[in-house]
Amino acid sequence: MKIFITGGTTGIGLSLAEAYLKEGHRVGVCGRDLGKLPEDFLQKYPKSHAYKVDVTNKDELFNAINEFSSGQLDLMIANAGRSEGSKPSWPDFDVYHNIMDVNVKGVLYAFEAALNIMKKQGRGHLVSIASVAGFVGLPGAAAYCASKAAVLRLSESMAIDLGPQGYDVTAICPGFIDTPLTKQNKHPMPFLMSAEEGAQRIKQAIAQKKVMYIFPFRMKVIITILDKMPRFLYQLIWKIPGVRP
Template identity: 55%
Template structure:
């Protein structure tokens, strides 16, 4: 199997890279900063690992990289749009520049990743598109408006396309983790309930991708919590999350 993973130099993406390489698959990754890869990792896996330096918001560069990998590896089976941005210090005053960057990476990055893969999937009527979203896509979290909005967009995009692309034998999977211990979540200054290791998270994600789950929220306790919060009347949710106990945005 051939996998292309965006944002594969660190965090969940890198854990997935290690998982798939250990299973004997061929993997391509892209990232803005390749120095985040452990020293010697690429050389150690050179026969099965392709590495591209690019930003997923650069549509042309991403299409070029996916095409290059597909030609050299003789095919593409799974595109995993994993690259993402967040803000560790969550202020109640929106940072509009950060919001713009989050939306560009988390929404356009997924869109461009899927577009690059679709060029190859449509012709052969086979393939799998995977987006790493978040449980934050189901509620508006305090201090994380842009992040929550970006993940909500990805959830709905995947839901629609899972219907549209089924006749073409192209499956779409939306993976929504809770808190995973990664460099991105380590920026957070608030508590992170049900925190899970990156390695364990990658194994669960790998199983969900393999079984072609259309939507996968995990861990179970976070799934139940987010489902409960999403079903509350919105005025009750806003009141609850505005309480000091739950509102972890920094007041200015």
Template identity: 65%
Template sequence: MNIFITGGTTGIGLALAKLYLEEGHRVGVCARNLSKFPAEIRNKYKQLVCYEVDVTNREELYKAIHDFAPVELDMVFANAGRSVGAKSKTPQFSVANEIIDINVKGVLNTFDIALEIMMPRKKGHLIATASVAGFMGLPGAGAYSASKAAVLKLCESYALDLKPRGINVTAIAPGFVDTPLTKQNNHKMPFLMSADKAARLIKRAIEKKKVLYIFPFRMKVVVSILDKMPRSLYRLIMNLKMFNYSEE
């Protein structure tokens, strides 16, 4: 298969790239700074192609995906993303804009370009990495929660529209995964799992062509309860010290 992964140089994207490379598939990865990609993997796999590309730049991304697989693209992972960094009670709008650009517009760019290649074959799979954060407005992470909520709804909608045209769509909603992104967090991260384990679970869910995959299971239970409860109760819980955060 030809598989393109945005944000494939570290964390979840890198773990996915390794899994598919080990199985002999052709893998294209992109990120803004390729020096983060482990040299030993770059040297080991001849069928790996790397692109230094920002997903918010549609033109660059178009060139990269079309260079990698101009006719037969089996899967694309719109995985590149950024989180909040230091949380603040005062909304940081420049950071918020960057988060929306990468996490939402980056996904739109990736899907748009990939679909153009997949549609004529009536075959392909679009996958986006959302987050459990997309199910609720988390304190200190308004733009991140909003960006991931957008990704969840885009995928839900596109899955309905594209299935009859032979294209599968999957939204992945991980809980906490140990990656450079979560290394910035200074709060507790329940049910934290390794990126390699997360990638194995994601791959299995994709093979089953799930439209939405929330993991780990214990986080799915917690999120389902928080998502369905009256919002007044949700606010009460989120204002408790153990769930909220204090500013430095």
């Protein structure tokens, strides 16, 4: 397969890239800082390609995807993303704008570039890395939650539209995965999973062409309860002393 992964220089994207490369697939990754890639990455995996790209820059991303695919692309994993980091209770709108640009527009650009290629093939698979944070509004993560909710609904709708036309669309909703992104978190992270294990589970869900995959199971149960409960009760939870991070 020919697979492009946005944001594959660290974390989940890198683990996914390595998992696919070990199986012999051709994989393109991108990021703003290719120096974050393991030193021997390109030598170790001759079928790997790396592109210095900011996903908020449409031209940069389109050029990289077009160059990598040269007309053939089986799987696009729109993974690049960022969070608020320190969970501030006062909104930083510059940060909010950038989160929306990276997490939402970055996915839109990746899907658009991929579909331009896949349309000529009449098939292909689009995957977004959303989050369990897309189901509820979490404290200190307003833009992150909003961005992941947008990506979730985008993917869900596109699956309905494109499925009958021969294209697969998958939204992945991980709980806590141990990556540079979550290393910034000071709060407890229940059911924290390694990036390698997370990547294996995501890879399996992609192979099974799931429309939505929420994991781990215990986090899925918790987020479903939080999502379905009356909203006043949900607000009350965060008012309990010591609960808010």
